[in-house]
Amino acid sequence: MHTALKDLITSAPVKDTADLHARYVPLVEFMGQAMGPNCEVVLHDLTVPDESIIAIVNSHISGREVGGPVTDFALWFMKQGSHDSIPFVAGYRSVNAVGRICRSSSYFIRDESNELIGMVCVNVDITELVNVQRLAGSLIGESRDSAAEGAPMPTTAEAKRRVVELAQATSAAAVSNTTNYGSDEEKEESHHSLESLRTNLESLLESMLDTALEKQGAAPNQMRRDERLEVVADLEEAGFFLLKGGIAAAAERLEVSEPTVYRDLVKVRT
Numbered sequence: 001m002h003t004a005l006k007d008l009i010t011s012a013p014v015k016d017t018a019d020l021h022a023r024y025v026p027l028v029e030f031m032g033q034a035m036g037p038n039c040e041v042v043l044h045d046l047t048v049p050d051e052s053i054i055a056i057v058n059s060h061i062s063g064r065e066v067g068g069p070v071t072d073f074a075l076w077f078m079k080q081g082s083h084d085s086i087p088f089v090a091g092y093r094s095v096n097a098v099g100r101i102c103r104s105s106s107y108f109i110r111d112e113s114n115e116l117i118g119m120v121c122v123n124v125d126i127t128e129l130v131n132v133q134r135l136a137g138s139l140i141g142e143s144r145d146s147a148a149e150g151a152p153m154p155t156t157a158e159a160k161r162r163v164v165e166l167a168q169a170t171s172a173a174a175v176s177n178t179t180n181y182g183s184d185e186e187k188e189e190s191h192h193s194l195e196s197l198r199t200n201l202e203s204l205l206e207s208m209l210d211t212a213l214e215k216q217g218a219a220p221n222q223m224r225r226d227e228r229l230e231v232v233a234d235l236e237e238a239g240f241f242l243l244k245g246g247i248a249a250a251a252e253r254l255e256v257s258e259p260t261v262y263r264d265l266v267k268v269r270t
Helices: 003-009 017-035 072-080 127-139 144-151 156-169 201-216 225-238 244-253 258-269
Strands: 039-045 053-057 086-097 101-110 117-127 196-197
Touching: 003 117, 017 039, 017 053, 017 117, 072 101, 072 117, 072 196, 072 225, 144 201, 201 225, 201 244, 225 244, 225 258, 244 258
Parallel strands: 086 196
Antiparallel strands: 039 053, 039 117, 086 101, 101 117
């Protein structure tokens, strides 16, 4: 049996980032070729979130390349703690920069100290299947469940927490599309997708800022201090400030100085 495949099956911890590269890059290349062109397979080195992608096969799915950043879902997972009981999560929904919809799964790689050091992510483009599902629903007059129709859409953070809670409660850690609440098409996939597959760091920062600011519903120059603190708190929970340039990007969008963002961040961390 190939060494990398054997190590993955036995869930042997990696020694360091060099070991991560040596063991998982061949596996990612194998998986990508074996699963076909509609399936993207990515290896992330989480010790460098700004440029975490170290191997990617079938990159046309998301438009990303080696040297690209980690995803917002991975950042959130890193920020929340190790969740060392979870080997993987499978079957959640993601969306790429141009709105293509994927069914995604992530396998978590840990070092000998049980710290999260990498991820193998699989993204299958299901856009056309979703479109067929919508068309079929409209043709047969399928309506949304009344309970779901009256329920508010969960925030991205709430949806991610539900995925982790479900994964912790099941030994296989496999989850279905837990964020599909029957929202109509106008809400778009970004509102019920757990992960945004961004091609570069600037795009990732902007996407995360958009999510945090949208929740407030007020222009930055009209926000009270408590509202701005809530934005900073949401960004902190999302792992935004783990990224290089996070402070500067937040200051620019919030229309305040970088020292102000630093002070706000210190306050929300206490």
